[in-house]
Amino acid sequence: MPKTQSSPRRLGLALVLTSLTVLACADEAPRADGDMRTQWLAERDTVGDTLVVRTVSGSVWGDGVRVVEEQRLGQLQGPAEYSWGQIAALAVDDSLSLLVLDELAPALLVYDVDGVYVRTIGQEGGGPGEYNGPDGGLAVLPDGRVLLRDPSTERINVYSIAGASLDEWPIRGGFSTSIRLFTDTASNAYQFVWDFQANGRRSLVRYSSAGEPGDTLFVPVDYDAPTLTAQVEGRMRTMRVPFTPQFQWSFSPLGYYVGGTSDRYAVHLYRSDAPVLRIESRAPQVAVSNAERRNERDLMIWLMRTVQPGWDWDGPSIPKDKPTFSDIVVDQDGRIWVQLHVTGEQIPADELIRDADDERRPVREFREAVVYDVFEPDGQFLGRLHMPKGFQSSPTPFIRADRIWGVVTGEFDVQYVVRLRIESGLADGARTNR
DSSP, X not given: OOOOOOOOOOOOOOOEEOTTSEEEXXXXXXXXXXXXXXXXXXXEXXXXXXXXEEEEEOOSSOTTOXXXXXXXXXXXSSOGGGSXXXXXXXXXXXXXXXXXXXXXXXXXXXXXXXXXXXXXXXOBSSSTTOBSSOOSOEEEOTTSOEEEEEGGGTEEEEEOTTSOEEEEEEOOOSOOOSXXXXXXXXXXXXXXXXXXXXXXXXXXXXXXXXXXXXXXXXXXXXXXXXXXXXXXXXXXEEEEOTTOOOEEEEEOTTSSEEEEETTSSEEEEEOSSSOEEEEEOOOOOOBOOHHHHXXXXXXXXXXXXXXXXXXXXXXXXXOSBOOSEEEEEEOTTSOEEEEEOOOOEEOOGGGOXXXXXXXXXXOOOEEOOOEEXXXXXXXXXXXXXXXXXXXXXXXXXXXXXXXXXXEEEOGGGOEEEEEEEEEOOOGGGOOTTO
């Protein structure tokens, strides 16, 4: 049986409101040397029906916040249970048992809190509890049931953590996506739907805890990103112009969308039972180097010409500056993780991934480190976290309290699953989960 461990305490400090509509959150007392860098200061405002919390300076966690690796799973060579083909999704239950979906096997594997392989849930096939092509849809309901989306069999499989097949929820099949299968605190699940007959309008379908489909919740997109299109008879490819702003979104376990257009640092919480809350902050503007722009252009042209030979650039140019952020993740406690765009670093020549079957195909020559700004759902800015080298933002990390489970790519493109712990920079070395 998997070992149990109490869930780490939630991060954050109390919110204090001053009479000047300035919010402050800091240590219990200033440090003796007068250093106030750990103090979080923000402005509060109301714009129409929207509440605004705007960070002015500082953060709750302080300048020295960091992540520390406390567990790593994976091997270059060894048992199949620790050598995955392609990790598509991660999830963790209340006992801190880890679920890893290897979409190439395909297999849904379970590991205990110590990282020891326990079992594989289900198997490949079309029978009850089996799957043929599971995608990024993996989740654990508050009652412990495990959900696995399998578009190829047009259903969501429902299991116990012990591996028993409990139920099947029919879904519209055939459309595979890396977008998460969202859940909320009321044990509802939310299945992503892309309606191609309605101009590609995106939405989530809410499923009750019994698997009954209910409301359709449309993604509150307020911006159309510029795109390029290649088309020949019977084939078409449409792609966003690299580094142009777009509407990024996620769904909170508290039951609402979180999203914002990345041309400015503003993230909206579209709360159903309260006014919209807009979180505003600042981040340095990041330039796109000429070399990185050329590389992105070469990659785009090559991809388009696989559909339309002779295709040439027929739309807006790649911007000279990157958007403010590239993704939004909402963790299991409702905190908002805004992934910032940062300066691209050139990948060393011996690490470039080349197509062995087509040497003419351009390779991606730049990468960005993963950096998150973390906010409480009331707008408090907790701090900025720099993820370790090789950390991947896809599949979506699983985050609860002061623990982060994510995928790190190492030498020879080996995938590892790491568990990280957040340690704050509060005075006297205080831990975030005190």
